[in-house]
Amino acid sequence: xxxxxxxxxxxxxxxxxxxxxxxxxxxxxxxxxxxxxxxxxxxxxxxxxxxxxxxxxxxxxxxxxxxxxxxxxxxxxxxxxxxxxxxxxxxxxxxxxxxxxxxxxxxxxxxxxxxxxxxxxxxxxxxxxxxxxxxxxxxxxxxxxxxxxxxxxxxxxxxxxxxxxxxxxxxxxxxxxxxxxxxxxxxxxxxxxxxxxxxxxxxxxxxxxxxxxxxxxxxxxxxxxxxxxxxxxxxxxxxxxxxxxxxxxxxxxxxxxxxxxxxxxxxxxxxxxxxxxxxxxxxxxxxxxxxxxxxxxxxxxxxxxxxxxxxxxxxxxxxxxxxxxxxxxxxxxxxxxxxxxxxxxxxxxxxxxxxxxxxxxxxxxxxxxxxxxxxxxxxxxxxxxxxxxxxxx
Amino acid sequence: xxxxxxxxxxxxxxxxxxxxxxxxxxxxxxxxxxxxxxxxxxxxxxxxxxxxxxxxxxxxxxxxxxxxxxxxxxxxxxxxxxxxxxxxxxxxxxxxxxxxxxxx
Numbered sequence: 001x002x003x004x005x006x007x008x009x010x011x012x013x014x015x016x017x018x019x020x021x022x023x024x025x026x027x028x029x030x031x032x033x034x035x036x037x038x039x040x041x042x043x044x045x046x047x048x049x050x051x052x053x054x055x056x057x058x059x060x061x062x063x064x065x066x067x068x069x070x071x072x073x074x075x076x077x078x079x080x081x082x083x084x085x086x087x088x089x090x091x092x093x094x095x096x097x098x099x100x101x102x103x104x105x106x107x108x109x110x111x112x113x114x115x116x117x118x119x120x121x122x123x124x125x126x127x128x129x130x131x132x133x134x135x136x137x138x139x140x141x142x143x144x145x146x147x148x149x150x151x152x153x154x155x156x157x158x159x160x161x162x163x164x165x166x167x168x169x170x171x172x173x174x175x176x177x178x179x180x181x182x183x184x185x186x187x188x189x190x191x192x193x194x195x196x197x198x199x200x201x202x203x204x205x206x207x208x209x210x211x212x213x214x215x216x217x218x219x220x221x222x223x224x225x226x227x228x229x230x231x232x233x234x235x236x237x238x239x240x241x242x243x244x245x246x247x248x249x250x251x252x253x254x255x256x257x258x259x260x261x262x263x264x265x266x267x268x269x270x271x272x273x274x275x276x277x278x279x280x281x282x283x284x285x286x287x288x289x290x291x292x293x294x295x296x297x298x299x300x301x302x303x304x305x306x307x308x309x310x311x312x313x314x315x316x317x318x319x320x321x322x323x324x325x326x327x328x329x330x331x332x333x334x335x336x337x338x339x340x341x342x343x344x345x346x347x348x349x350x351x352x353x354x355x356x357x358x359x360x361x362x363x364x365x366x367x368x369x370x371x372x373x374x375x376x377x378x379x380x381x382x383x384x385x386x387x388x389x390x391x392x393x
Numbered sequence: 394x395x396x397x398x399x400x401x402x403x404x405x406x407x408x409x410x411x412x413x414x415x416x417x418x419x420x421x422x423x424x425x426x427x428x429x430x431x432x433x434x435x436x437x438x439x440x441x442x443x444x445x446x447x448x449x450x451x452x453x454x455x456x457x458x459x460x461x462x463x464x465x466x467x468x469x470x471x472x473x474x475x476x477x478x479x480x481x482x483x484x485x486x487x488x489x490x491x492x493x494x495x496x497x
Contacts, residue, residue: 099405160404198407206411213406220399221406228404 002247005181009137009172012144012179013079013105013165014039018049019187020151022103023074023194026054026065030084031117032169033107037079059084063091063102070100071209073199075151077102081169082109085123089130095162096131097221098210099197099228101154102162104132105147108270108321109169110357118358119169121270121321124298125331131225133163133232134299136269138255140177143167145249146296148182149239151191156235160197161228168271168321170358182247190246229300236297253302255294256309258284262291264373265310265347267336268319269295272354272361279366290370295332303339310340313347314377317369319389321355329386348376354389365389419447424467426484430459434481441471441482 007015013036017025025044027037037055044053052069056062059080070076080088085106095102111122124134133153137143143165150163167173182190198207213221237252244250255273258280259265268276273294283290293309295302310316318337320330328334333351340346352369354361369389376382403409435457442450442457449465451458460471460482472482 097406197404198409205409208408208411210406211408216396217402220397220402223399224402224404 002183002186003181004178006176006178007140007144007181008035008174008176009140009143009167010035010107010174011039012140012177013147013167014043015181016144016147016187017077018043019182019184020075020077020148020191021049021188022051022077024052024054024065024069024076025049025078026056026062026069026076027078027080028056028059028062028084030059030081032109032119032173033079033081033084033105035173036105036107040079059087060091063088063095066102067091067095067098067100070095070102070196071098071199072201073196075155075194076100077104079105079107081107082111082117082123085127086111089127092127092130092132092162094210097225099160099225100162101151101160103147103150103154104162104164105143106164106166107169107173108166116357117169119171119173119271119321120356120358121166122323122356124164124166125320125322125324127164128299128331131161131229132299133159133161133229133236133297134166135163135297136166136295137168137172138270138273138294140167140172140175141179141249142296143172144179144181145243145247145251148187148191149243149251151194152239153232153236155194156232156239157197158231159228159235161232166270171271180247180249186246190243232300233302251296253295253297253305254309255292255296257292257294259291259293259309261289263289263314264370264377265291265293265313265316266319266366266369266373267293267295267310267316267332269298269332270321272319272321275361275363276366279363279370282363283367283370288370288374290373298332301335301339303335306336307339307343310336311343311346315348315350315373317350317352317373319352319354319361319369321353323353323356348380348382350376350382350384351386352389353386359390361389418463420449420461420463420465423462423465423487424469425487426467426469427462427465427487428460428467428469428471428482429485430457431479431481431483432458434477434479436477436481438476440474440476444470444474446470
């Protein structure tokens, strides 16, 4: 039965795992994602799930187990964070190259050094070219909903590409929230039966998986790989709609908050978008035409849709929870700015890096950003294209 | 041989043409030495067959019969692993004449 439950982000993911009950779950615990693995282990010990639970010696091995199990024909998942995702690095590319629909919950956490366990997007943003679809969650409800949808997206025959679902370390993973947990059978029905393509356990069809390609075939195979992620937008859209019809919460590529008559826009992903909504409400009550655009899907990046939503703004601030050393700007900013390039009329646009290592971002910070956007809109000039929020300078 | 375009490839690098490596004649660049099979020394232990990395040991009717030089790279592993006192496989110079019945 569908019910309201008080869960933190990690428990919300574990709850979805219990309902979907994948064939193989392989994970190595790492803060702040440990509770996902711990809760799944408890479900397994209590006989609440039937899938194989594998505890390998590292995250590299965890993703290797996932690749082996998915190649064998299983529905497979993992969970990790930060350095753990980094240790999976080479295997992430292999999972994507082999077009295995593995689903991973990534509790977004900063990258060392210095050592820090708190939330930012440095881990998944670093993996943005590994070939995985990336979906980000604002809160526990979205983490739960996104994780369920991830299986449908990854496993769609036009896509067959691994999907990672991001949720902010501690801010979401360890914060209690009342969420709607849907009925077990309804979730199972929504996710459906998994039909593997070319499973290795089908011994009547002999095949080679992951052969060596030199200069003669590698390029063709990489181009072929791109089809999966390039085919995914209509699937992501359809799955988000169907989820809405079934459970009442519809999802798209991004959420627009009070954007109808907005002239200024703040773009921010994940948990900070929740704080930003409060700031937007305050700004609106002061008569300021500010809106929020919260990207949900980062890979594939919905360039055109976002550009269309932003093209008539006077000024836009893109907030990234990671830096991209030596780049023109942080990842979300460069994607959005690039998407707007083909428009003759386009907004002034600036980039802010915020929240590294879990540094707070508050309503007052968003209001400061909005007042800077007002000034940019008035003068038409950008003085500082790249700057930081809540940093001691 | 015509190579497929990217659209013609099976998803996920999968190759459904199992065993197609027989098309690659790995023996075309042999090391300079090649194994010579001496049938009368052979005890049919199959060590050479087991260790050969290129499946170049000829087996007919359940018995080792010689070497398939289309795939032999001349690595010498078969000769090293041959356990008989007088080796049933010895490495000889590429140019050396082979005994009759010892492969191609």
